[in-house]
Amino acid sequence: MKKTLSLDVLRVLLVVVMLLMGTAPTKALASNSASGYVQNVIYSNKIAIFSKSYCPYCRRVKHIFSELHEQPFVVELDLRDDGYQIQSVLLDLVGRRTVPQIFVNGKHIGGSDDLQVAVQNGQLQNFLSSR
Numbered sequence: 781m782k783k784t785l786s787l788d789v790l791r792v793l794l795v796v797v798m799l800l801m802g803t804a805p806t807k808a809l810a811s812n813s814a815s816g817y818v819q820n821v822i823y824s825n826k827i828a829i830f831s832k833s834y835c836p837y838c839r840r841v842k843h844i845f846s847e848l849h850e851q852p853f854v855v856e857l858d859l860r861d862d863g864y865q866i867q868s869v870l871l872d873l874v875g876r877r878t879v880p881q882i883f884v885n886g887k888h889i890g891g892s893d894d895l896q897v898a899v900q901n902g903q904l905q906n907f908l909s910s911r
Contacts, residue, residue: 814865818873822883826908827852830870830881833859837892838880844895850908852882885910 821828827845831838833856845852857863857879871877874888882889884907889895898904 814862815869815872817862818866818869821853821855823886825853825883826850826885828883829854830857830866830879831855832857832879835879841880841882841892841895844899848899848904884908 818830821830827850829838829841829845829852831842831854842852842854855866857866860866867877867879870881874881874890876891878891880891880895882891882895884904887907887910889898889904889907895904898907
């Protein structure tokens, strides 16, 4: 059975390839699609978190950034009508539907445990100052 990729998935794959090559756009073009929205959020904000308001791991991540005196752009997926579509885009983009998903200066950090490791080993500070 032959599978075809949607245009949104192809756009996301293009961005991933561009990230790997170091030629990713610093700002994504506006789009009405969930994929375009995710790209805009990631590339238009120093720190972007895809979250759910009731998630304890998401609260922990927001608390870590608060302690670092950083103010992330937070997308609360459970409070949006298109939250499910955004999670599907994240699955295509980073291979995970789970929350939180954290991006710093366009780079995917991962989830809560990944952030804690990046804080402890100094990698987060490098990502924050890389722009």
